[in-house]
Amino acid sequence: MKDALPIARRADIGPFEAGRIAYGCWRFAGFAPHEAQAKIDAALAIGANLMDTAAVYGGTAGFGGAEKVLGDVIAGSPGLRDQIVLVTKGGIHPPIPYDSRAHTLINSCEASLARLKTDRIDVFLIHRPDLLASYDEVAGALTTLRADGKIRAAGVSNFSPAQIRALQSKLDFPLVATQPEFSPTCVGALEDGSTDIAQELGLALMAWSPLGGGRLVPGARGEPGSVDARVLAVLEEIAHRNEVGVDHAALAWVLAHPATGFALIGTQSPERITASARAYDVQMTRRDWYAVLEAAKGTSMP
């Protein structure tokens, strides 16, 4: 289709390059090593070599549980560490909930390195803004971690554009990434400046929960009249025409936006990881893309 929106397969994040469908490890804790290995292998096979995790991810396994599982896979797979772009986050400490004081961020990063069984984090993100931490202090911690070689690059998650600019103003190196929630049912990033600041500063935007955390999947219908139901109806039409699942159509919608660097998928099924690459082949027109947005907003564009 000649007027389909382009969906490139690779993107840059700071000095690194990775597949734009990336693997999110939020739901990763508690799996046996061979199960975790199967997910990572499936991700790498579709070019998804960016792995996103966080100190706080762990579910029932508790704080650090997800990093530990990924670290065991890294330790058990010679050469794997050099194949992946490793992203982790610090700064959330339930029930405080946020602590980005310099010593806390540095200790958190060092604990992540130990759990991940590696000597460096490729991109270290501040998970959420700590409203009690000064930007000078956060920047100081990132500068120390980078100077010590513990992190190669830094970014943020769930920061507003003003918060990103304030932190950037205190750094003498560029932030490389921002990670907001962004999906066909969570479109705030398009209007709160998140997609604009990413393009302005050259930040790799990593969209979290691109399938609405599991609500935009085959068989889902949503409550009648709800945002989910409206969006699913439009995605189903696009999916049907492209002979893919609604999950793939949703991923394609996220990837088709020019600010999106990466879509962080969170399925724990190796088969679904493999199938997610079908999103790259979706032929989505400008009209399709805007129809999804109109469904999300519940109104036509002016």
Ligand SMILES: NC(=O)c1ccc[n+]([C@@H]2O[C@H](COP(=O)([O-])OP(=O)(O)OC[C@H]3O[C@@H](n4cnc5c(N)ncnc54)[C@H](OP(=O)(O)O)[C@@H]3O)[C@@H](O)[C@H]2O)c1
């Ligand atoms: N920075 C932040 O604050 C933040 C917050 C949340 C998430 N994240 C990042 O974003 C990543 C992805 O988040 P997410 O897990 O919410 O992403 P998601 O891809 O939107 O949702 C994943 C959920 O969808 C389900 N699913 C996917 N495909 C399906 C299918 N075909 N049929 C049925 N169910 C399906 C999965 O279940 P199955 O496992 O059964 O397939 C899983 O429960 C996280 O791992 C994390 O890295 C970041």
